[in-house]
Amino acid sequence: MNNYVEHAGLSVDRHLAKFINTEALPGTGVDAEHFWTALAGLIDRFGPTNRALLAQRAEMQTAISDWHLQRRGTPHDAQAYRAFLNEIGYLVPEGPDFQIETAGTDPEIATIPGPQLVVPVLNARYALNAANARWGSLYDAFYGTDALGDGPAPAGGFDAARGARVVARAKGFLDEAAPLARGGHADVTGYRVSDGALQPALRDPAQFVGYDGPAHRPTAIVLRNNGLHVIIDIDPAHRIGAGDPAHVADIRLESALSVIMDLEDSIAAVDGPDKALAYANWLGLMRGDLTEVVRKGGTDITRRLNPDLHFTGPDGGTLVLKGRALMLVRNVGHLMTTPAVLDRNGDEMPEGLLDAMVTTLCALHDLQRADASTALRNSTTGSVYVVKPKMHGPAEVAFADAVFGAVEDALSLPRDTVKLGIMDEERRTSANLKECLRAAKSRVAFINTGFLDRTGDEIHTSMDAGPMVPKSEMKSAAWISAYEDRNVDIGLACGLRGRAQIGKGMWAMPDLMADMLAQKIAHPRAGATCAWVPSPTAATLHATHYHSYDVQSRQSELADALAANGPRATLDELLTPPLALGRNWAEVDLMAEVENNAQGILGYVVRWVDQGVGCSKVPDIHDVGLMEDRATCRISGQALANWLHHEVVSRDQVMAAMKKMAAVVDRQNAGDAAYTPMSPALDGPAFLAACDLVFEGRNQPSGYTEPVLHARRLQHKAARPPVGWGG
Numbered sequence: 110m111n112n113y114v115e116h117a118g119l120s121v122d123r124h125l126a127k128f129i130n131t132e133a134l135p136g137t138g139v140d141a142e143h144f145w146t147a148l149a150g151l152i153d154r155f156g157p158t159n160r161a162l163l164a165q166r167a168e169m170q171t172a173i174s175d176w177h178l179q180r181r182g183t184p185h186d187a188q189a190y191r192a193f194l195n196e197i198g199y200l201v202p203e204g205p206d207f208q209i210e211t212a213g214t215d216p217e218i219a220t221i222p223g224p225q226l227v228v229p230v231l232n233a234r235y236a237l238n239a240a241n242a243r244w245g246s247l248y249d250a251f252y253g254t255d256a257l258g259d260g261p262a263p264a265g266g267f268d269a270a271r272g273a274r275v276v277a278r279a280k281g282f283l284d285e286a287a288p289l290a291r292g293g294h295a296d297v298t299g300y301r302v303s304d305g306a307l308q309p310a311l312r313d314p315a316q317f318v319g320y321d322g323p324a325h326r327p328t329a330i331v332l333r334n335n336g337l338h339v340i341i342d343i344d345p346a347h348r349i350g351a352g353d354p355a356h357v358a359d360i361r362l363e364s365a366l367s368v369i370m371d372l373e374d375s376i377a378a379v380d381g382p383d384k385a386l387a388y389a390n391w392l393g394l395m396r397g398d399l400t401e402v403v404r405k406g407g408t409d410i411t412r413r414l415n416p417d418l419h420f421t422g423p424d425g426g427t428l429v430l431k432g433r434a435l436m437l438v439r440n441v442g443h444l445m446t447t448p449a450v451l452d453r454n455g456d457e458m459p460e461g462l463l464d465a466m467v468t469t470l471c472a473l474h475d476l477q478r479a480d481a482s483t484a485l486r487n488s489t490t491g492s493v494y495v496v497k498p499k500m501h502g503p504a505e506v507a508f509a510d511a512v513f514g515a516v517e518d519a520l521s522l523p524r525d526t527v528k529l530g531i532m533d534e535e536r537r538t539s540a541n542l543k544e545c546l547r548a549a550k551s552r553v554a555f556i557n558t559g560f561l562d563r564t565g566d567e568i569h570t571s572m573d574a575g576p577m578v579p580k581s582e583m584k585s586a587a588w589i590s591a592y593e594d595r596n597v598d599i600g601l602a603c604g605l606r607g608r609a610q611i612g613k614g615m616w617a618m619p620d621l622m623a624d625m626l627a628q629k630i631a632h633p634r635a636g637a638t639c640a641w642v643p644s645p646t647a648a649t650l651h652a653t654h655y656h657s658y659d660v661q662s663r664q665s666e667l668a669d670a671l672a673a674n675g676p677r678a679t680l681d682e683l684l685t686p687p688l689a690l691g692r693n694w695a696e697v698d699l700m701a702e703v704e705n706n707a708q709g710i711l712g713y714v715v716r717w718v719d720q721g722v723g724c725s726k727v728p729d730i731h732d733v734g735l736m737e738d739r740a741t742c743r744i745s746g747q748a749l750a751n752w753l754h755h756e757v758v759s760r761d762q763v764m765a766a767m768k769k770m771a772a773v774v775d776r777q778n779a780g781d782a783a784y785t786p787m788s789p790a791l792d793g794p795a796f797l798a799a800c801d802l803v804f805e806g807r808n809q810p811s812g813y814t815e816p817v818l819h820a821r822r823l824q825h826k827a828a829r830p831p832v833g834w835g836g
């Protein structure tokens with residue numbers, strides 16, 4: 110059966126066409142003919158440049174590899190290297206100082222530092238949970254994780270002793286975030302509001318911003334610190350509140366200020382039906398009507414977007430707090446084409462162009478709400494937030510800027526409605542960050558150090574320079590601190606303060622919350638206004654960091670230091686490849702490193718290829734569950750490809766590790782009825798994909814995993830079309 114229908118000379122997958130024509134377009138004022146003609150125009154106008162930009166990536170990579178090959182065995186010469194990168198246009202001349210001009214960003218982007226959650230948009234259950242993760246229970250976060258430092262939550266009934274430690278710790282947090290004039294929150298025997306002030310009094314009475322219920326016996330108290338709200342829930346009938354001297358039932362934190370609905374590295378979307386599903390979830394979030402039935406404790410509940418929260422202000426007025434995280438959408442990068450739409454020549458269209466057009470179209474539903482104060486509104490400033498990943502240098506950013514300009518024209522939106530989040534996650538972008546910002550200076554809404562992809566690109570770009578340090582040592586390599594510091598310094602110098610986010614990367618160990626609490630404070634301390642977390646619980650715990658650290662003051666200090674002393678890191682430091690020079694490999698536990706990488710790749714890839722799951726928690730060889738997505742997979746694949754290329758390990762050794770770890774991964778998934786074991790046959794598309802990523806890793810464009818994963822997933826789908834696929 111032909112799965113395509115024709116629109117404006119394009120062949121459009123029938124699921125996608127149906128979704129656009131019957132769900133996305135109605136209510137926007139854009140008619141189908143106009144939409145498809147505009148899409149065809151976008152392909153004609155931008156397709157050739159897209160291809161040219163990719164060809165330029167490949168040419169530069171070949172030149173860089175040749176340069177290293179010619180210098181094999183000689184020490185790294187930073188000056189000569191920089192001159193060479195200038196010559197081939199990898200480094201572009203830096204222009205005069207400037208300030209970004211982005212206007213109309215929501216407060217969550219412009220002025221309130223806080224956690225940023227990321228979620229695979231294909232999973233409606235998680236996506237709704239993520240949008241609602243604006244508010245999270247601190248009691249639950251401490252009780253249900255290892256955050257208190259004494260192991261994960263116990264199975265079975267309520268552990269009263271643990272509960273008491275949770276309450277003590279949470280009230281300790283209150284003492285730091287909103288201290289009382291006298292005594293601690295644990296000593297309070299009752300909160301009340303008297304003459305517009307909280308009793309007992311706060312050290313800074315202005316931190317009290319609202320309450321619910323009667324003033325003499327409130328059911329909730331709202332406090333504010335560093336722009337973030339904290340709600341003390343009071344309920345004498347509640348299991349916890351009943352036993353609490355002040356009847357405090359919970360302490361709720363404003364947690365995920367923003368959330369990235371991800372169409373990129375955490376999902377597996379390889380064709381029209383997949384793309385239509387992903388877009389449908391984004392549309393539901395933008396229309397405010399996405400729902401999902403979730404089974405919990407034997408009962409079905411319908412999960413939907415939470416409404417805003419209403420309180421009484423100290424002066425008797427109304428305080429409205431947003432009930433949902435500000436939603437951003439991550440599009441795919443410039444690399445892939447998609448069979449969801451074939452152009453007039455029958456060729457797959459660039460996937461990034463399709464994402465640009467469709468995700469903006471879906472967001473029209475949010476922009477066009479009749480009443481800006483309508484509940485469930487996403488952007489209160491009339492903006493659409495698109496995160497653009499994996500761009501290489503200023504020309505590619507300028508390209509994205511032009512594409513969104515054309516999309517705005519096609520959808521009759523004012524110029525710069527679409528705000529752009531620039532992932533600083535490819536080496537050519539880091540090295541030319543100031544010019545990348547200039548290329549999108551009127552729409553840039555964030556720069557974020559996506560250190561995971563960035564590490565993959567670091568290995569791939571310098572593949573021929575020599576063997577790289579083991580993955581675990583990457584975080585202490587010279588380039589990475591230069592990368593993190595330069596990102597903040599350049600962001601501050603280009604005026605992102607008060608207009609756009611300076612963001613930091615993902616905490617990729619979702620179960621290690623005590624470690625996250627200890628370590629991730631480094632992000633606000635570094636001057637970042639947001640940093641990525643993998644789950645709502647992590648968002649709540651990471652929020653505490655923004656209470657203890659005033660990022661805006663920190664940014665002022667850093668800006669002053671920058672003005673006085675110049676940038677903290679040099680370009681040469683950034684461009685120093687993390688080579689394992691003079692390493693005695695016999696002293697390195699090579700097989701442990703190889704097996705760890707193999708396990709991560711296989712554990713991730715088998716669910717991607719066989720089940721279409723784009724983000725998984727996969728145990729490493731020490732049994733720590735790691736968040737694996739395409740970026741972490743890129744690192745592991747490139748790390749092994751690099752060691753193979755430089756004969757640090759042999760093909761036989763790596764293959765032996767792949768086979769051994771395939772059996773381990775099979776055992777780890779034994780409880781999953783939908784799982785197909787890779788062993789002993791080892792001839793299915795999942796195992797073959799993992800092998801391709803390693804043994805063909807050196808030949809993958811920029812070391813990306815997408816081409817291999819898409820091809821093998823399509824192979825899997827062709828062999829077992831899902832039920833109803835043809836309908």
Ligand SMILES: CC(=O)SCCNC(=O)CCNC(=O)[C@H](O)C(C)(C)COP(=O)(O)OP(=O)(O)OC[C@H]1O[C@@H](n2cnc3c(N)ncnc32)[C@H](O)[C@@H]1OP(=O)(O)O
Pocket residue numbers: 226227228229234235236238239371374375403559561562615619643644645724725726735736737738740741
């Ligand atoms: C390099 C990069 O690009 S990083 C960006 C891409 N990465 C991500 O987006 C990570 C997103 N995180 C995830 O997908 C998941 O947290 C995983 C895969 C890491 C772990 O998932 P699981 O093993 O299912 O988590 P776990 O069993 O601990 O928790 C499940 C619960 O947490 C919720 N949850 C977990 N992660 C998220 C999330 N990111 N957003 C919203 N809810 C989430 C689920 O909804 C579920 O709760 P529910 O039963 O009420 O629906």
Ligand SMILES: O=CC(=O)O
Pocket residue numbers: 374498532534558559560561562563614615740
């Ligand atoms: O996208 C994030 C990354 O670290 O890569």
Ligand SMILES: [Mg+2]
Pocket residue numbers: 374498532534559561562740
């Ligand atoms: Mg990335």
